[in-house]
Amino acid sequence: xxxxxxxxxxxxxxxxxxxxxxxxxxxxxxxxxxxxxxxxxxxxxxxxxxxxxxxxxxxxxxxxxxxxxxxxxxxxxxxxxxxxxxxxxxx
Amino acid sequence: xxxxxxxxxxxxxxxxxxxxxxxxxxxxxxxxxxxxxxxxxxxxxxxxxxxxxxxxxxxxxxxxxxxxxxxxxxxxxxxxxxxxxxxxxxxxxxxxxxxxxxxxxxxxxxxxxxxxxxxxxxxxxxxxxxxxxxxxxxxxxxxxxxxxxxxxxxxxxxxxxxxxxxxxxxxxxxxxxxxxxxxxxxxxxxxxxxxxxxxxxxxxxxxxxxxxxxxxxxxxxxxxxxxxxxxxxxxxxxxxxxxxxxxxxxxxxxxxxxxxxxxxxxxxxxxxxxxxxxxxxxxxxxxxxxxxxxxxxxxxxxxxxxxxxxxxxxxxxxxxxxxxxxxxxxxxxxxxxxxxxxxxxxxxxxxxxxxxxxxxxxxxxxxxxxxxxxxxxxxxxxxxxxxxxxxxxxxxxxxxxxxxxxxxx
Numbered sequence: 001x002x003x004x005x006x007x008x009x010x011x012x013x014x015x016x017x018x019x020x021x022x023x024x025x026x027x028x029x030x031x032x033x034x035x036x037x038x039x040x041x042x043x044x045x046x047x048x049x050x051x052x053x054x055x056x057x058x059x060x061x062x063x064x065x066x067x068x069x070x071x072x073x074x075x076x077x078x079x080x081x082x083x084x085x086x087x088x089x090x091x
Numbered sequence: 092x093x094x095x096x097x098x099x100x101x102x103x104x105x106x107x108x109x110x111x112x113x114x115x116x117x118x119x120x121x122x123x124x125x126x127x128x129x130x131x132x133x134x135x136x137x138x139x140x141x142x143x144x145x146x147x148x149x150x151x152x153x154x155x156x157x158x159x160x161x162x163x164x165x166x167x168x169x170x171x172x173x174x175x176x177x178x179x180x181x182x183x184x185x186x187x188x189x190x191x192x193x194x195x196x197x198x199x200x201x202x203x204x205x206x207x208x209x210x211x212x213x214x215x216x217x218x219x220x221x222x223x224x225x226x227x228x229x230x231x232x233x234x235x236x237x238x239x240x241x242x243x244x245x246x247x248x249x250x251x252x253x254x255x256x257x258x259x260x261x262x263x264x265x266x267x268x269x270x271x272x273x274x275x276x277x278x279x280x281x282x283x284x285x286x287x288x289x290x291x292x293x294x295x296x297x298x299x300x301x302x303x304x305x306x307x308x309x310x311x312x313x314x315x316x317x318x319x320x321x322x323x324x325x326x327x328x329x330x331x332x333x334x335x336x337x338x339x340x341x342x343x344x345x346x347x348x349x350x351x352x353x354x355x356x357x358x359x360x361x362x363x364x365x366x367x368x369x370x371x372x373x374x375x376x377x378x379x380x381x382x383x384x385x386x387x388x389x390x391x392x393x394x395x396x397x398x399x400x401x402x403x404x405x406x407x408x409x410x411x412x413x414x415x416x417x418x419x420x421x422x423x424x425x426x427x428x429x430x431x432x433x434x435x436x437x438x439x440x441x442x443x444x445x446x447x448x449x450x451x452x453x454x455x456x457x458x459x460x461x462x463x464x465x466x467x468x469x470x471x472x473x474x475x476x477x478x479x480x481x482x483x484x485x486x487x488x489x490x491x492x493x494x495x496x497x498x499x500x
Contacts, residue, residue, distance in 0.1 A: 048271075050271075051219035051271060053268070055268050055338075061339070062336075062337055062339050064339065064341040066342065067343055067345075068344055068346075069341065074341070083336070087240055087249070088241040090217050090240055091120050091122050091123065091216055091217040091241070091293065
């Protein structure tokens with residue numbers, strides 16, 4: 001039995017999903033680091049372009065998970081879909 | 092019955108023309124986004140627009156630049172984006188007594204004076220460092236920040252209403268979700284990184300669409316109203332897939348950004364940017380009745396050894412500005428901030444200045460050490476108290492002004 005929560009991360013540019021069992025005390029940045037590292041099938045995310053960090057959004061609440069905020073504090077629950085966003089930087 | 096009153100349509104849309112006429116929008120960046128947004132604000136009746144950009148027009152800018160200078164205008168305005176756009180948009184301003192100010196400078200060079208009296212800061216820059224700077228200054232001065240950016244057909248808008256006091260500490264800022272300031276020192280360096288990373292610059296349709304959203308958010312902020320369902324919000328739209336997303340922005344507890352606003356008005360000084368640092372310290376000491384140390388942030392690079400010729404050269408520049416082009420004046424070689432193997436010497440970097448500082452630094456003018464007119468300086472006493480002071484000056488020393496608007500009056 002695990003105390004983790006199962007969440008589905010959606011890729012910012014394609015339809016891929018990454019399902020993960022996450023410790024509720026995991027922070028946004030640690031989760032992104034994990035997605036960059038990936039699993040035995042390789043990284044889920046490519047390294048972000050300079051100055052364009054990935055951001056995590058809870059689809060159900062539209063709330064952001066900042067880099068140093070835990071999934072628990074952000075109100076993430078079992079089964080949540082976490083969207084990965086990159087804000088536009090050009091002007 | 093149709094009214095022919097100038098702002099009849101805007102009144103129906105809920106705008107208060109009198110409120111807009113007394114408002115001041117600081118638009119930073121006069122590229123595709125900045126021009127389109129500033130044009131919307133000018134037409135909507137914003138009373139004063141301050142336009143800041145250090146960039147020059149290039150031919151490829153024409154496809155997304157409604158204020159691109161005509162051939163005959165280039166002779167008058169040159170290729171400075173800020174100058175040309177300010178002069179052209181001044182003619183479009185519909186406010187009764189429009190004021191268009193501009194500066195062909197980096198926003199960081201203008202100091203706090205650029206933010207004086209501003210109702211809304213409109214961020215149209217393309218560097219993370221520029222966005223971070225505007226986020227910090229907007230929060231410090233309690234001004235709403237409306238930020239926008241593109242990646243090709245994807246447009247992003249984020250809104251940070253004015254926050255003061257406790258809310259300034261707890262409300263999200265742009266840096267809460269953007270803590271990677273790669274390319275913090277150079278536009279061109281960041282542009283090359285962005286190009287390598289495949290980030291696609293704006294096309295006019297994206298610029299025009301985002302500018303509409305950004306100007307509307309700015310106008311609502313001027314009226315003291317939020318855009319969207321929550322106060323601190325971001326919005327993404329892809330022009331080609333029509334996918335949209337609203338995001339409730341959140342605060343990061345370890346955010347490196349500034350999370351406070353000015354608690355009290357600064358003490359206004361008689362010392363100007365032309366006076367020496369020694370004069371500034373003496374006036375602060377006299378006004379405060381105690382010896383003061385000035386906090387210098389960002390740091391001041393005073394001298395640095397050239398990594399090529401070993402010459403120790405005066406830099407006299409804030410670190411971010413120096414890093415834009417850190418080259419030796421004697422041989423063109425690169426500088427080294429750390430110990431140079433060739434010379435065995437290291438750079439002198441000031442993070443504070445006091446009457447104990449090297450006399451050459453004290454005899455420099457405030458302007459030479461990066462304190463423009465109306466700069467805020469934080470002074471600290473030996474006992475650890477701190478107080479804010481403001482250099483003398485006027486907005487006319489910071490900004491130039493666009494063409495007169497006589498044809499409408």
